[in-house]
Amino acid sequence: MSRRSPAVLVLPATLWLVVSWAWPLLLVLSMSFRTMDQVTFELSGFTLGHFRQVLTDPFYLDSLLRSVRIAAIVTLLSGLLGYPVALHIAQTTSQRARTAYTMILLIPIMISLVVTAFAWILILGPSGFINRTLSFLGLTSEPVQFLNSEAGVIAVLVYSFGPYMIINICTAIDKIDPAVIRAAQLHGAGPWRVFRSIILPLSFPGILSGGLIVFSLSAAAFVTPYVIGGNRVKVIPLQIYNAAVTTFDWPMAATLSILLLVISLALTALVGRYTERRFAAWLRGA
């Protein structure tokens, strides 16, 4: 009713997050403005040099472009491949079948990224399944390099994060009032028309929210590019990892992290505002 819960309930969790997470994030922020001696680990000074470098050095710009490109392709593919699955689950009436399909499609996001990467090495590797089949069919004489390539990374990222897209689209389709579809059918709309004019547009918010999640996760992924791309596919998160644990260029790692965060937050805000403007009215009405 009108009695508030005591503030003491929320304090422990807040304290934990502030001390062990928010503060370290602030450390990252401050690190991006400092210079660090790579031998003594001493910090000094205030500089915008790292940011300048990241935004002008072709090495980093190239990585940035690559990250965005890969994330965009992964998102696109997730949408294209995922939409039919979402539609399939949404149109399944049997509760048990639905649950089974849901569990299958959640497997990639529940098992760890390394295990996924390992499984795909079995498929993509030089003596992996695809290459052996291709040479067996006589289509190739030499193994195709799927590993250490962008294509391989993209494929595995679609596998690992695509289910998020599927879930979001399916939720959006589920929200569509069946009466709207029936009304369209009564007015003479065939299946393709119903899909194109009713289902697709009304599921758009789901595509957007799912796409945002997939893009953000793909842009921030480093495990998959590392294992599948063999540290050759230089995306920003890999640069961060290398800077952090290999070259110990911590200020650069910090700067790159901030860059990644800004991109992610900007995208979230943009999509959020767009969704609010275009869809809020009829989302609320529904």
Add this chain to the structure above:
Amino acid sequence: MTSSPVLSLRDATKAFGGATVLKSIDLDIQQGEFVSLLGPSGCGKTTTLNIIAGFTSPDSGDVIINGQRVNDVPPHQRDLGMVFQGHALFPHMTCFDNVAFGLRMRKLAPEVIRERVLQALDLVRLADFSQRYPRELSGGQQQRVGLARALAINPRVLLLDEPLSNLDAKLRRAMQSELRSIHTKLRTTMVYVTHDQEEALTLSDRIALMRDGRIEQIDTPEGIYCRPQTRFVADFIGSSSFLRGIVAEVTGQGMRVRVGDAGSVLVAYDASLAVGREVLLGVRADRIRPVVPGPDTLRGRVSDRIFAGASTHLRVDLGQGDEIVAHLAEPPPAELVADAPVSIAVAPHDWIVLP
């Protein structure tokens, strides 16, 4: 009786957001009384109950139980009982444990608890169901267990928040008579919130009719029904029609009031009303009779005749926008159909005169 009330609200006011939900409520409830808070939705009756229970505090004003101001006492220390609209039984406990809960919170001895629980369940005739879970019971049974649970702790006052609203009509009537007999037997003070006027009329010792955060009238059921003090009260209880009239003259038998062009009627004498004064006349639908034209009757035209099972409804247009609806237990003469002329009469004491 000059004993002090067991429960009082003094000048209680409450606002939520921008809206004032309770405006200076004064209420005194005596020991053993059954008082209903009746009114349309939004009138503040549930808020009043929540303030008594302690789930909400009034912005100003006092809640007094047994002479003690309890504004700062939390609900679990007020020693009240409450029956909720949606039974609110603990789903993970048996009926026995549900009823025993309040007693266990008071740390009574297990044997005492056992005895009191079975006694309470006996009172609602569900002693055999003590080991069942709420989900295994029907709606009516669940509500009875809720009642037993609230009574088991011997509360100072029992609060009931529209407990029968979710039940179907037949079950509701059965539960109403069970409530009456329990009240008669135990003489627990009860505060009952409802929007159903028939329920309030049948169950209560007194009814507080609320509207927009104020108590319009607090009276016995007969008082509210027969002597409504405002148009709202007359309108809310029972089915009434209202006519505008002007006091024409004072006679030996009472006062004559002219109603537009339809004629004039005789009403009970009221010293505060002078000749020429405009009044509002209210009359219950079941107090109107079609008669032959004559003095002190109103002439009009039948605008509709509806057969409603136990009664026939006659809608009569009296001209100048005045309309009267009569519920007739005996079917009226066959010629009284739409557009037929008709005269109606009402006994003088059945007219409700409102200033």
Add this chain to the structure above:
Amino acid sequence: MKFPIVSYLAWAIYAAILVPIIMVIGAAFTETRYITFPPVGFTWRWYGAAFADSSLMNGLWLSTMVALASVVIATCLGTAAALYLERPNARFRGAFSTFFLAPLNVPAVMTAFALLLAFTQWHLINWRGLIIAHVILTLPYIVRSVLVSLAGRDGAVERAAAILGASPWRVFWHITLPIIRPGVLAGGTFAFLISFNNVPVSVFISTPGSAPFPVVLFNRMQWLAEPSVAAAATIAILSTIAVMLILERKFSFYRSMFR
């Protein structure tokens, strides 16, 4: 409305999802010394090798303990926070909810690096740091699932308990907690999986001495040679699927994912 063609496309995708899993499981049985699918022959010895591998087993042990500890802590913290947040008039409600869900919105690699910085300074690059980090990772999921559980219950039940004489703590202990317990357990089990399988953050703050299971696998990726890695991966996959099945059987977790 049904679109038949969609079924074919969907089934192709379901197959595509399951094929890699099947391959890993199959590859672990091969009798060859190198990893291959389809497997040549059938043997359990790679599982034996995996169980004999001390860093793998230590990793398994560490992952399980860290996951258990962090889920227990996160459940206590998160349930309390959810109780606070669920009242509509809670102060700073929006800000707190955004804050608690924020770890999901910050790139994992950034959280990982931030923890590396801080924990190096605080000498927490060890199992203690891992637990602290995993609480951060699992807290959002716990808060979310407890909030959902709380929303699904009838608030009148708690008022009934209060008016019957239960103080706020006893209302929580006797009434609220038993009612939301299934939801809390489900959330906790899910969070366990999240923690157990986490790679990005764990990779940054592990040491060779204390590396959780996925990190051990991560480090082994360089030398994929032996099928014992496949066996280890299979153990991870099957235990994850087993937990998913428990979640569904006991809590209808996935049934209620959509609506």
